[in-house]
Amino acid sequence: MTKKLLTIFKKTLLTLAFPVGMFLVMWLITAVSGVNNFVSPIIMRQVLTNGSLTTIIALAIYLQFKNGRFDFSGGATMILTAIIAGNVTYNAGGNFLMFLGLCVAVGVILSFITSIIYSFSRVPVIICTIAVTLVYEAITYLIFDAKGLNIISYDIAMFGKVPFIFIPLVIAVIVFLFYSNFTVEGKRGKLLSMGQRSAVNIGIAENKNVITCYLVTGIILGLGALVYGSQNIISPQSNLSTSSILFSYIVPVFIGMFLGRASVDAVGIAVASIGMEIMNSGLDCLGVGGGGVQQIIFGMFMLGFYAFSGQFEKLKNLFMRKTLKNTI
Amino acid sequence: MKQSAIVQIRKMNKNFGPTVALKDVDLDFYPGEIRGLVGENGSGKSTVTSIMAGMQKPTSGSMFYNGAEWKPESMAYAQRKGISMILQEANTISGCTVAENIFAGDIASFSKFGIVNTKAMNKAAQQRLDAFGLTRIKAADVIDKYNFEDRKLIEVVRCVVEETRVFVVDETTTALSVDGRKILYDIIHRLAEQGKSVVFISHDMDEILEQCTSLTVLRDGSIIGTIEKEELKGAATDSEKEKLIEKIRFMMVGREIGNAYYRSDYDVSHSDEVALEFDNVSVGPVKNFSLKLHKGEILGFGGLSDCGMRLIGRAGFGLEKLSGGKVVRNGKVINNSITAIKSGIGYISKNRDTEALILSADIAENISLPSYSRLSKFTFINPFTKAKMVNKEVDNYKIKCKTPRQAVNTLSGGNKQKVSFAKWTAKDSDVLIMDCPTRGVDIGVKQAMYGIIADMKKSGKAIILISEELSELIGMADKIIVMKDYAISSEFMRSPDLKETDIIGTMI
């Protein structure tokens, strides 16, 4: 029993190493630069709010990733979901629970449409989702007088703030973990992603699995839309501009996939998101937030981390001969 | 005279586009028999069994299973109903646990309301593994921990279930070592004894004769004939067996194969010039391996699939990072495939479809890929020069195709392999390292390839022939090197008296 406890302790330590390390580094840098407002409740709250949003979106992106697909339409689905659900809730005078419900419902419906188009058109998933992205973006111009969404200062935007933001976050993590670890379709999805052809031969119905997986992604994207719409003013989108959402939230996915090996992938992503937000907030405090410098640091960090984790794998292989057998 | 058939296939046709894969096939499988299916590649043996096992649908025709009409919708369905099949290629899924692999098509049965009881699944999987005597394989482990052979056995465990009435084994044994084969043979014999029907597809004639109770030969999508139990068991002596095999081969190919199947000569002479030298090479688990390959020599490598011979082949072509020693040709150290090819070495990978060929590319492209550097004059690759070179090779190898612009994946296995030979002859390589060059190739093509290899020797090329088929090594190699546990365990020179049994002893 103590051994088990020890492993859990070790795993927790390894997982938390990234955000804690990031915090210490940023703290040191800000302290040296004479900025003393880095360690403050406001910053911590900002880290938690932004980190929660990042986690939810990253989970949605990662769920498709994990199932072997690169889904380009995630950002567009989220934006469109937020616009529809937010405006409907507002116009109907609904409360935050209605907003939550509608977000999930619309997210699921849009994802369902995407999955239907993909599985019946049999167009390669990137191309198919690019096309879907264009359509969803175009729809943002056609509905609600192309107003987009602006509800951040209403009560229905409650889920955008600490502590309520943890509710969609926890739901998203639970849905993610539950689907991928405990459900039949989750297991099938794992088999399909690791060996698509074999799994189909064995008799796993791929279309059904794709659709189920998209439905679950729809729930998480809906939650993402809920938080995103509660925190941001959304304007209509065009020409794949939503891909920038995808690209900026994909970095925590990369990092989280690596960190997740110490424990659970979803936790890795949450921890990576928090760590990245600590970095962003630190940069904000230093006065380089939002500008070109931040982008450059962000890019450097991503490449550095990816390179490191790549080498890490090679180092590990040196000590484990087993992989040799598999390559032949 | 005997029991009624468990599966009846009537008037089955299957077309792939314009290609006819099956023509009015009638076939019955009976309880308690081990039915061998033989035929050249593309003769339809895999097609007919895979239709029976629910992997694809027939174009026309009907099937009856236990007297009722049989229309399987998927392999999983067929397996639940009692017909299961093991495919030729690896069909386990890496990254997943053994238990997940075993119950891949059947996860739902361990679930309530869509939630999987992983514990119960692992337990059930372990019970199944234990029942097959595979206690060393642990159900909860990730399958990547096990080697190719174990994975194949895990597949067997997945396919053979309580309900299984008909069990199809499609060329599985080529992937298995002697131990693995033994486990599989035990399983099929046990099933047959329990009154179940086994269908056994193999290219290995000796294996077929040993294991099967009856035999059906297919050619070009039609049944050519059946050899019943009596005739099979009747061939007891070596010469009778030889005759029977001759007869079966004739049925398969439709013409006399003759005696010139392997090399007929026993001339082991070769030039003294060293073509390729392994100097104290250490690669992976293989330590301090030294060897000289001469011009005009065919060196055969034999052993179990994981004995290290394949690593030697890859090292010879510069594909592996050496931990010690060096591979040298003409004084040049070969440390990657580029220097290897530059100094005239060619390599035919065992993984033909994933490493040796670009399936989506046409024949011409595949043949000329290594030769572009030579074809390119001031950056210009003349399409006419290229076509000339390709046509020469296509004629030379008699590659069956309408045009060299045809994609390689439209070719049969044998013709694909001819293409991967042709690209090295087009490049004019002097050293050829062949890893299982005749794997999955039918007899007619095999014969042609042996002829080509023999000609290569005559024209002074140096050849390393890595093979899992001992008869092939005995038939072709000047010197056979047997490897065991990543080291040379014995060497045999070419001789008419060399027997497989002599070699097997040093392999295990």
Next chain:
Amino acid sequence: MKKTLKKIISLALVAVMACSCAALAGCDGGKGEKVKIGIGLYQDQGPAVTATRAFLDGISEELNCEFTYVTLSQTDEAANKTAAQQLISSGCKGMILTMDSATEAILQECEKAGVYLGGYLSDYETSFDKVKNNPNFVGTVVDGRYSGTQWGEEIAERIINEGYKNIGMIKFPSFAFPHQNEMDTAFRAKIEEYNKTAADADKITVQAETTELMFQPLSADYFSANPDIDAIYGMCAGVDFIYPTLTQNNKTNIKLYTAGFSVDDSVLSNFGTSGNGCFQELVFSNVEAITYPLVMILNKIDGEEFSDNPSEAQRVDSSQIRITNNEELDTVKEKSMYYTGKFENSFLSASDVSALLAKNGGTHEDLVKAVQSMAMEDLEAK
């Protein structure tokens, strides 16, 4: 099955093409000799767009004009040039653009095609000096006043009067909005002047260094760096860039004086004394200001000229609506076209605009006066 699917898709494609064809044919409408004017806005939605369209729709009949709209990019000159070219290509005789972006290149195109260009709610800061003598450039009407000094002083006066003591300063970077520097300086000067005479307890502290927003919402660490502020002078668009951060960090007790406006209830219900009372000042420019470039362009097309036509293209100020209290907000809600989106609330009727044309006897002075008499008091007087 697959074949049918393919057929269905092909049919669908043809159907889509045909539908769009029909839709397009419908779009053409009656052509006649209507003068086509292209309008390039840097937003594709929002109250300003709605109001601009409503205004132009309302006057198009009377002026015998037809308006085509494109969206400009705020950052991509090449895209804007393409948009302008497509307007020319579709037969526009004049263009009114809200972005000073690739202006010289666009003017070259205009010269080639004999098309006139006017600016709208933009000071054409970067190119004005280079293009003001170009015969195809008719001038521009500025978003409010060209110089920021006056507004900076006005806000300072309000703050002094209303008794806030600790003021946060937020603006956009000066490379993008140089005139916000003037507001900043004027504001600080005024406060300093007040501090000289004020008692120590009444002295006003102003954030030492103005925070610059890189077109991203204010970050939460602003409040930890400036913990005691009770009001913010947001020279930039505070509705979108400052207010969200205030609400999210529960800092709506800080009063916000900012540029920009929103028809959104979330903003207006928190204005002045209502709601959380965070918003204290909102400012917007009237879309009717587009009359200036429009009339100038139509004159050119008509081949007419004002008797007092300026010798070079002008940069004309327009009057702005400053909302400082709830009564004024109510007036705006009731009477301003910007809020209602209805042409009937416009400052200028179709015939008013028509009368300003040179051929109908208008003068440049009248025209400038028209776009400069649309302030709050004019709205109240309406």
Next chain:
Amino acid sequence: MGQEAIIKKTGNGQNGFWGLVKSHIFDIFSVLGLILCVVIFTITSNGNLWNAYNISILIETVCGYMILSLGALFVYSMGFMDVSVGVQLGVYSILMIFILNSTGSMLLAFVTVLVLALLCGAFNGAVAVWLGLPSIVTSLFLMFVFGGIQYILIERTGSNMISVENYDISKFADSKIMILAMVAVGIVVFYAFNFTKLGKYTKSIGANEKTTAQCGVNTTLWKVIAYMMFGVCVAIAAVFLLARTGSAGKGTGSTYAMDIMLCIILGGMPLSGGMSSKVRCAVIGTLTYVLLSNGLTLSGVDIQTIHIIKAVIFLAIVLLTCRDKGKILPR
């Protein structure tokens, strides 16, 4: 991709006219799409599509896209994607203006940009291999870094954008020169893609990198060369893009990365690259893409409607040209 799908894509050696049609069905669809666009827009724009002025602006718009997508062909045929092109173009434009304004030498400006573009190409090609990263990561990295640099450069100027002074860059915006450039790049790319090792190897790398490597091809080297080839095209395109406006700002070029991808997909090329990559994919795709925007605006379609029409047409063309009939869903 499914095996059956590959057969489908590469044709199965059938004879006769219908066999030919069947094996080229995807090409035919993409060409048909283009023709349909031309016909419909000719009607809906009342012939404005063909007036001399519109032809000249079409050439001007097509030029940049065409040169870029021709260059991108080498990268996309390997199955890779470069999302950094857009910001690269932006930074190059700004740098060229700096150099032109301080030295007045176009040659110096071009060479500087060319060298940078080649370095980026080498980085994209080599670093990804050396560090064992997916190529999208290096390209994302370049996107972030160049995006940041573009921002900082413009910020430093103290203005929203900068323009070329004292140098007549508009001479490059002449239709004749643009056509000349497009044709020249087109010929070079066509030659390199079909008759040199570069084209043969990039396609093989896209189809099967392992096999290509085992055929003695230094895949790292050729990846670098392919990316550099793209770099050359990016540098050339930067000149013509700059020539259009003579100025550059924070957002200059940013849309190009995604636009090129859309062009290439519209041309009927799978993003997975390989043997079905053709020069005509880039040409037809670019023409279709530019015509769609131009034609819809000319026909007086409302801005908000243009987006949805474009999206639906894109979806329809994709459904017709990229369908995969394999047993498994294509990824």
